[in-house]
Amino acid sequence: MTLTLFADLGLLIILLGLAIITAFARPAFVAVAAYMAYGLVMALAWVRLAAVDVALTEAAIGSGLTGMLLLGAVAWNQRQTEAHPRRRQIRLQVPATHPLLIIVVAAVCAGVSAVLAWVVVTLPEPPTLQVEQVRLALPATGLGNPVTGVLLAFRAIDTLLESVVLVFALVGVWSLADDAAWGGRPRSLRLVQHSHALTLLGQLLPPFGVLMGLYLFWAGADAPGGAFQGGTLLAAMWVLALSAGLAKVPAVSNRQLRLLISIGSLLFLAIGLAGWAGGVGFLGYPAGWSKALILIIEATLTLSIAVTLGMLVAGRPHRALPR
């Protein structure tokens, strides 16, 4: 009892420390590094709260993917500063504001946090209504993991829309390209200094990473895991291979690429409509078919998520394809 209490207290203190470093660190790189560490420690905290699915997602997306995107932004900013030392650079600090405004904003934030802390304690425990409902309804889906049951059966519409958001977020990133660069490839992720160690890593790690990613997706039906976590790991392996120069980033006009990005959502939508034809309604699964259909949806989603996340890291198209 006391041992776990000490462990939890330790986690809390580290979390707060990392949050403060993230907020106040002046060099952008330090802030991002602290933020990534914060995500990993937060994942541990979720494990302590017995929310392993949330922990996996936090580690993969909250820390890993977001951290990677932020590091990319920091590197870009550094390149810009070196290339154009005179130009105004983007700094990670609050622009000059009236001190009164800062005090008011800080007071509002502190007040909301204090009320939130007080209110959370008053919440009834646990929110019984749905926990019981999920337990009773889960056998009908053939799944063992209640989280997957919620994500792909009971609230499939949310997951369908979330998978679609990813596609449109990528369109948003691509929309920032120069008109002249449209249709071309994003800037190569290959590192400038060639390193044999990275090449070796890029060749050695992906087979294991891909296996692990596929396992995460496959296990999701009955244990913690799923398409988003598995897809993120696959994306990381792809990005590793890209950085080692072992593969090339595809051009955004590539039809196969577009199809790979949207196929997860399209198939999800198609199976949802098939449920209609099958008499169980939109996004319903016929009895006995649930698990098989959910696995097919998750497999395609894993693929689409991996490709989309990889392309998000690669960024906007940079150079037009030769005509």
Add this chain to the structure above:
Amino acid sequence: MTELAVFGGKQLVVLALIMPLLGALLAFTIGGRTARWIALLTALVELVVVVSLAWIVVDQQIVVEYQLGGWEPPLGVRLRADGATVLVLLTATVVMTATMISAHADWQPLPDQHETRAGLVFWTLLPALWAAFNTVLLSQDLFNLFVALEILTFCAVPLVCLNGKAETFAAALRYLLFALLGSVLYLLGAGLIYGLWGTLDIGLLALEISKLNRYPPALSLALGLMTAGLMAKTAIVPLHLWLPPAHAGAPAPVSAILSAVVVKAAFVVLLRLWFELMPGSADTMVAQTQGVLGGLAIVLGGVLALRQSRLKPMIAYSTIAQMGYLFLVFPLAGAASAWGAGLLHLCSHALAKAALFLAAGQIITHFGDDRIDHLAGLGHVMPLTLLAFGVAGFSLMGLPPTGGFVAKWWLLQAAIETGHWGWAVPILFGGLLTAGYVFRVLAVALRPAATPALAASTVPHTANAMILLLALSSLLLGLAALGTGLPPQ
């Protein structure tokens, strides 16, 4: 009605949600020159779907409900369409379809080009945004509403900086930050409510809340956070700073959609919270605050619109003022006419504002200038476009028999009925300010030009037809509302 026998109301509700989603995904996947045709075809199919749904709901006087996947709440998510929903759904459909048709020739690839950046982004994100808006209208689930609002934001932000100019990137980024702040606050509130009752279904929650004698602190905090978040998204004063650069800087068809449709989404959720989840809260401090902010928005937005020298920023500031009217609904909720007035104002403003922005776009393209002082001779060169601008402007300022007139009339009635006379002041003063900035444009535009030979390219007939259609719809909406008899109970 054989086709309605095949597609009952239940199927139509689902189709209304997924048709634009499917269209957006296909436009992205196939791309090229085909993307535009996919989006336009989607719009036409969606028009048929929504008109049929509206017909069923209004004709049979029914409320259509659909449990997605067959899972009943609190487990699953429910879609619901009643008379108010289909009215807004229909308005959005008319605005989206008319805007797409009027913009159909924009961002075309050159003969040796496969596709353009702006073309793919526009024809993909516009149907996607439409799907998100329809989800906001139809969904009965607080978390699902959050997801829909997120899609709406992620589609709207890239559209703001579609023309790739540096200042529009800044406007888009500011818009994104405000919208994300709103999302975070909303999600925090939804989480607290889930913690209280273990469900997110608005119907079930309303039932639980009606049983309470006094509200738990978690509920009050949740509603406060959600309301603040949604108010940031609706750009109510003092959270309005992001709106003018974003709505004025975007390309005209995007401005039309942003001002007519996108800002309304968060307001629809606010209506849901305060009319469905917490009915009878007109005299609370929250409702009074919303009303005061609405009144301030009417005055501030109107005064700032008057001070603009260019057409598009003027129309954008006008949106801030007109959103203010909507917020008067909350303190006046005790009167039967307030709800109907809000709904009517939302729809007639959507139609009129889309017409104004599209007209401004045509004026910039074909007249070559949108400085208000330089518009002399416009009436001679582009009479139809100016006519549409005028009709839409009349609806905005509330001249009879437009939709804007009936809405403001019902709001005034509500103020008298509830005995809160004070609210009549911003309603009337706002109308005066609106008349000021609309007539300022018309007066200059009807003046003959100093140098008569204004060689301008002609506005395409389809664009003029669509702008006129939108302006006249706003007018007809008022006649239809008057025809149904005074305020719906």
